[in-house]
Amino acid sequence: MSEKIAWVTDTSALIDETFIKKYNIYVFPINIIFDGVALRETVDISQTEFYNTMRKSKKLPSTSTPIYGEMVQLYQQLKNEGYTCAIAVHPSRLLSNTYESSMNAAKEVGLPLYAIDSKIVSYPMMKMLEKGIHLFQAGVRVEEIVTALELMADRAELTGIPANLTQLHKSGRVPGIAAFIGNLLNLKIIVSFQNGRVGLLEKVRTIKRAKNFVVDYLRQQLELSKIDEVAVIHCNNEADATEWKEELQNLFPSIHFLILPISACIAVHTGEGTIGLSWVRE
Numbered sequence: 001m002s003e004k005i006a007w008v009t010d011t012s013a014l015i016d017e018t019f020i021k022k023y024n025i026y027v028f029p030i031n032i033i034f035d036g037v038a039l040r041e042t043v044d045i046s047q048t049e050f051y052n053t054m055r056k057s058k059k060l061p062s063t064s065t066p067i068y069g070e071m072v073q074l075y076q077q078l079k080n081e082g083y084t085c086a087i088a089v090h091p092s093r094l095l096s097n098t099y100e101s102s103m104n105a106a107k108e109v110g111l112p113l114y115a116i117d118s119k120i121v122s123y124p125m126m127k128m129l130e131k132g133i134h135l136f137q138a139g140v141r142v143e144e145i146v147t148a149l150e151l152m153a154d155r156a157e158l159t160g161i162p163a164n165l166t167q168l169h170k171s172g173r174v175p176g177i178a179a180f181i182g183n184l185l186n187l188k189i190i191v192s193f194q195n196g197r198v199g200l201l202e203k204v205r206t207i208k209r210a211k212n213f214v215v216d217y218l219r220q221q222l223e224l225s226k227i228d229e230v231a232v233i234h235c236n237n238e239a240d241a242t243e244w245k246e247e248l249q250n251l252f253p254s255i256h257f258l259i260l261p262i263s264a265c266i267a268v269h270t271g272e273g274t275i276g277l278s279w280v281r282e
Contacts, residue, residue, distance in 0.1 A: 221279070
């Protein structure tokens with residue numbers, strides 16, 4: 001009996017509608033909470049509405065995992081539609097409970113689920129879905145697909161320059177940063193995902209130095225591995241991302257650069273204006 005696989009993720013990947021429709025992806029919306037009101041990302045609140053609301057809000061928003069009942073409902077629907085299993089790519093288990101909630105919801109309805117801990121967010125999650133689907137279309141067995149995606153998670157990189165250190169400090173996502181000192185001295189910090197956690201890589205004085213640090217980090221990675229594509233990721237900072245992409249394309253003509261917005265559920269912690277680079281090593 002051939003497998004019928006459902007492909008699942010959540011809005012921390014922030015894949016666009018074209019990709020969703022092309023590959024028939026099911027997406028759980030993560031909740032953005034303003035003043036006690038939970039709004040489902042991309043469903044109840046758009047990216048534009050999120051930033052407009054965050055600017056006006058006196059209290060910083062927070063996030064929570066997708067609504068558990070909706071997860072159960074989707075997995076029951078997939079089972080009823082004849083899917084034999086699902087492969088779900090979710091953000092780092094060390095930063096979000098979405099992975100566990102997804103596993104529990106699928107178990108509740110009896111649908112076999114292979115959940116992938118991406119150990120990251122954003123662009124690499126999209127690439128994992130794309131890779132998995134292509135492998136399945138090529139006739140690769142489910143267990144081998146899962147192994148390949150887990151290995152991809154170990155080769156995924158996301159290095160960013162948060163725009164708001166106070167926001168990041170309050171979120172608790174980067175332990176040990178003295179946000180108030182950073183803001184006082186106008187420091188820029190560079191953070192990176194390391195084994196599923198966000199770690200501080202460096203502190204510099206200017207955004208130019210911060211970008212140069214990230215570029216040097218990419219150069220170091222290129223000496224170790226092949227990298228065909230790099231995403232310039234940003235939180236409502238497309239103008240800066242476009243300018244940086246052009247600079248990067250001149251520096252690295254063999255790499256394909258693209259621009260991708262970061263999910264609002266990430267911008268809650270890093271602030272509007274955040275920018276960075278993300279890739280998956282070959």
